[in-house]
Amino acid sequence: MTSPDTTIDFAAVRTAGADLRRGPRPAVAARELSTGGTGEPYTRLAPVPCGATIGAEIPGIDLSRPLDDAVLAELRRALLEYKVLFFRDQDLTADRHAAFARHWGEPQIHPFLPKAGRPEVVRLAHDADAPGVENIWHSDASFTGTPPFGSILRAVEVPDIGGDTMWADMAAAYDGLPDDVRTAIDGLTATHDFTQSFGRLMTGEQLAEARRAYPPVRHPVVRTIPETGRKLIYVNSVFTARIDGVGEADGADLLDILTDQARHPEYQVRFRWEPGSVAFWDNRITQHYALCDYYPRPRVMERVTITGDRPR
Numbered sequence: 001m002t003s004p005d006t007t008i009d010f011a012a013v014r015t016a017g018a019d020l021r022r023g024p025r026p027a028v029a030a031r032e033l034s035t036g037g038t039g040e041p042y043t044r045l046a047p048v049p050c051g052a053t054i055g056a057e058i059p060g061i062d063l064s065r066p067l068d069d070a071v072l073a074e075l076r077r078a079l080l081e082y083k084v085l086f087f088r089d090q091d092l093t094a095d096r097h098a099a100f101a102r103h104w105g106e107p108q109i110h111p112f113l114p115k116a117g118r119p120e121v122v123r124l125a126h127d128a129d130a131p132g133v134e135n136i137w138h139s140d141a142s143f144t145g146t147p148p149f150g151s152i153l154r155a156v157e158v159p160d161i162g163g164d165t166m167w168a169d170m171a172a173a174y175d176g177l178p179d180d181v182r183t184a185i186d187g188l189t190a191t192h193d194f195t196q197s198f199g200r201l202m203t204g205e206q207l208a209e210a211r212r213a214y215p216p217v218r219h220p221v222v223r224t225i226p227e228t229g230r231k232l233i234y235v236n237s238v239f240t241a242r243i244d245g246v247g248e249a250d251g252a253d254l255l256d257i258l259t260d261q262a263r264h265p266e267y268q269v270r271f272r273w274e275p276g277s278v279a280f281w282d283n284r285i286t287q288h289y290a291l292c293d294y295y296p297r298p299r300v301m302e303r304v305t306i307t308g309d310r311p312r
């Protein structure tokens, strides 16, 4: 999709990247941050926004019950606007969790992670014998050709303190990029690959077989959400191996600058889990980071992801 590019001004990109490292100013400080929603009122839901551009709690809804079309339509609109929705005190089993996910599309079966009774329900369980490893900014399964549209995560057992999850709005992060960086990344693609994460836990034979099933894939560096037209930074620290078509050192520096943008608090929301809490995020436009600050106490979560489209 891309050929070696000698037209990018990498000196300007590095200068902009060094400036950004201290915080996204003045581009962001001098701009009104908003969710990017349509402003259309909600009549069946009452979202309570949690961050400037990302996150809303949705009170008064029982995800274990059938949901009518009007509620589902507003949930979809709220997901596009707030990017991650939070629900408290839900009484979900693995079966009900999967049933709720089916409202949004076909659940994706994760090739590597352990399951919780059903093939589409992933179990993420950590304790003193298996400390948490999800404290790296990423979007789920971007190493697949059609990465998940959404992820639905349910708290099964959570520590009394610690184990929060953070999400970053990568469209807000794109909006905060200086012109030199936006110009540089326009039209670029990047290679995503599982080998630097899940692959490290595999034997040589397992890795060879998994590589055949999941070869490296190229996705655009700037992705557009079809429903809203929002552009976003679509590279992450876990699965993006390299920027295609540029020199190795230039590409590595550019990838660092872009993945770093998830770290700015202006673009983030942080959620404190309770038993029965559920988070539903648009996995296309967000990245997330699960804090590993609860060792040796256990933290058990279950997740269903919903198959998405090829990024464009």
Ligand SMILES: [Fe+2]
Residues within 6 Å of the ligand: 134, 138, 139, 140, 288
């Ligand atoms: Fe994740």
